[in-house]
Amino acid sequence: MNVLGIETSCDETAAAVVSTTGDEARPWRIGSNVIASQAGIHREWGGIVPELASRQHVRDICGVVERALSDAGVTWSGIDALAVTQGPGLVGSLLVGVSFAKAAAASLEKPIVAVHHLAGHIESIVLEHGEIPLPAVVLVVSGGHTSLYLVPDRGRYMLVGRTRDDAAGEAYDKVARLLGLGYPGGPVIDRLARDGRDDAVDLPRPRFTHPDRNRLPPGLAARVARGAPIAEFSFSGLKTAVVRILADRGVPIAAGFDVPTGASPLSQQDVADFCASFQRVVVESLVERTFEAARQLDAKSIGIAGGVSANSRLRRDAAARGAVEGIPVFVPALSLSTDNAAMIAAAGLRKLSRGDRSPLDFNAHATLSLAD
Numbered sequence: 054m055n056v057l058g059i060e061t062s063c064d065e066t067a068a069a070v071v072s073t074t075g076d077e078a079r080p081w082r083i084g085s086n087v088i089a090s091q092a093g094i095h096r097e098w099g100g101i102v103p104e105l106a107s108r109q110h111v112r113d114i115c116g117v118v119e120r121a122l123s124d125a126g127v128t129w130s131g132i133d134a135l136a137v138t139q140g141p142g143l144v145g146s147l148l149v150g151v152s153f154a155k156a157a158a159a160s161l162e163k164p165i166v167a168v169h170h171l172a173g174h175i176e177s178i179v180l181e182h183g184e185i186p187l188p189a190v191v192l193v194v195s196g197g198h199t200s201l202y203l204v205p206d207r208g209r210y211m212l213v214g215r216t217r218d219d220a221a222g223e224a225y226d227k228v229a230r231l232l233g234l235g236y237p238g239g240p241v242i243d244r245l246a247r248d249g250r251d252d253a254v255d256l257p258r259p260r261f262t263h264p265d266r267n268r269l270p271p272g273l274a275a276r277v278a279r280g281a282p283i284a285e286f287s288f289s290g291l292k293t294a295v296v297r298i299l300a301d302r303g304v305p306i307a308a309g310f311d312v313p314t315g316a317s318p319l320s321q322q323d324v325a326d327f328c329a330s331f332q333r334v335v336v337e338s339l340v341e342r343t344f345e346a347a348r349q350l351d352a353k354s355i356g357i358a359g360g361v362s363a364n365s366r367l368r369r370d371a372a373a374r375g376a377v378e379g380i381p382v383f384v385p386a387l388s389l390s391t392d393n394a395a396m397i398a399a400a401g402l403r404k405l406s407r408g409d410r411s412p413l414d415f416n417a418h419a420t421l422s423l424a425d
């Protein structure tokens with residue numbers, strides 16, 4: 054079975070063909086995975102401009118889909134079903150993919166499944182590694198999300214916790230702006246951090262109101278089962294601390310603005326130290342909560358997906374901690390970490406294998422819950 058996946062939730066127009074293999078342990082194979090990134094367009098504005106994003110998706114979608122078909126060596130008649138991101142995301146962007154996919158499904162008279170973007174990120178792990186030991190705890194960490202899920206069975210996702218405020222990737226992007234490093238911030242900070250000292254800048258670790266502060270309260274499994282998740286993350290305080298420290302060091306940041314308004318007195322080494330220190334706090338907080346949740350939920354494996362899972366320190370620290378604790382850690386390849394359509398096709402195949410089909414009148418949703 055060949056599924057055409059389409060993803061337009063944010064600033065990437067993506068299409069992919071993913072096929073079933075018949076092998077239960079490695080159920081899917083990528084035939085093609087095409088991405089047209091809009092990063093160059095949004096970089097000029099320091100972040101994503103939704104109206105520009107939707108317009109660019111309209112320009113790119115036909116070419117990207119045609120390329121995905123030709124790269125996979127299939128024609129439209131070789132497509133058995135369509136899978137498209139329904140949400141969450143920018144609604145104007147989502148609508149381009151949803152409308153395109155519905156039109157294709159209607160004219161081909163093929164089934165279509167609406168896919169949750171985060172289900173796609175979670176299934177990107179299986180696309181890369183094959184089925185992983187369950188139950189698994191999966192951290193989805195991207196520009197728009199920082200959420201932990203319990204995957205008790207294939208294709209079931211239960212929310213364990215999420216960020217109270219900013220997503221980790223959003224914090225990377227904001228701190229990169231403050232340091233004058235451009236957009237998207239994650240890859241640049243990751244690179245510069247290599248030359249910095251991670252204890253050079255004293256940044257606060259996120260604090261919570263639980264009695265034991267930075268540890269998860271006991272009884273997580275019961276909470277997850279009754280839909281009352283608790284394992285929260287928080288990154289907005291960290292950004293505020295960076296603003297304050299930079300201002301103290303004489304970086305000209307005007308009140309209410311999050312970009313420097315003049316020349317920065319920071320040396321290249323200072324910037325590298327900031328990057329390394331910021332990265333350490335973010336990664337420690339992600340790794341700590343994920344492993345704590347895995348311990349409490351008796352997980353047999355840990356997955357990390359989403360744009361920030363491309364982070365070199367997160368990959369290294371999580372793998373090292375997994376080795377110490379004896380729990381395998383699975384992270385997708387870099388090409389499957391950031392937004393792509395192969396992961397959407399994979400999550401679509403997961404639903405199709407259960408007999409799920411979406412009616413042609415489904416809509417795009419800016420916010421959408423994944424937990425069942």
Ligand code: KG4
Nearest residue numbers: 195196197222239243360361363364391392
């Ligand atoms: O999954 P994704 O492509 O889009 C969303 O669904 O948001 O994630 C994009 C986010 C951006 O915030 C970007 O700065 C971050 O992923 N990112 C990274 C790295 N590569 C991308 N963050 C930290 N380190 C990286 N190497």
Ligand code: ZN
Nearest residue numbers: 195359360392
């Ligand atoms: Zn994403």
